[in-house]
Amino acid sequence: MWRSRRNRDRRTVVCIACGDSVLREDAREYDKEGDRWDRRDKEFEHLCTDCDDEICHQPRDGLESLVLSIESDGLSQEEFLDRYADAVSDSAGPPEDG
Known part of the structure; x- marks a missing residue:
C-alpha cells in the first residue's frame, strides 16, 4: 500500500518572517522573484502559514x-x-x- 504523502517529508524549516521552526509540509514556499513555478536552480525560503497569511500576494514584477x-x-x-x-x-x- 502507498504511504500517505503527508508523512513523507518530516524536515523542519525556519520561517523567514518570525523565525519559528515548522514542518516543511506545513510551510509555504517564498520566492523573492515572485515566480515559484520556475523551480530551476532555486532554493526557496519558507514562511509559516500565519506569516504567509499576513503578507501581500500581489505580483512583484x-x-x-x-x-x-x-x-x-x-x-x-x-x-x-x-x-x-x-x-x-x-x-x-x-x-x-x-
Missing part, C-alpha cells in the same frame, strides 16, 4: 530592480521610503473608478 535602483550606502530608512514612495507614485497610472 520589477520590485527588486526598483529597490536596487533607489538604495545606496548610508541612506536612512526614512530617505529610502521617501525615494520608494516617489518612484512608485511616478510609475502609477491614474486611479481607477471603483
Whole structure:
C-alpha cells in the first residue's frame, strides 16, 4: 500500500518572517522573484502559514530592480521610503473608478 504523502517529508524549516521552526509540509514556499513555478536552480525560503497569511500576494514584477535602483550606502530608512514612495507614485497610472 502507498504511504500517505503527508508523512513523507518530516524536515523542519525556519520561517523567514518570525523565525519559528515548522514542518516543511506545513510551510509555504517564498520566492523573492515572485515566480515559484520556475523551480530551476532555486532554493526557496519558507514562511509559516500565519506569516504567509499576513503578507501581500500581489505580483512583484520589477520590485527588486526598483529597490536596487533607489538604495545606496548610508541612506536612512526614512530617505529610502521617501525615494520608494516617489518612484512608485511616478510609475502609477491614474486611479481607477471603483
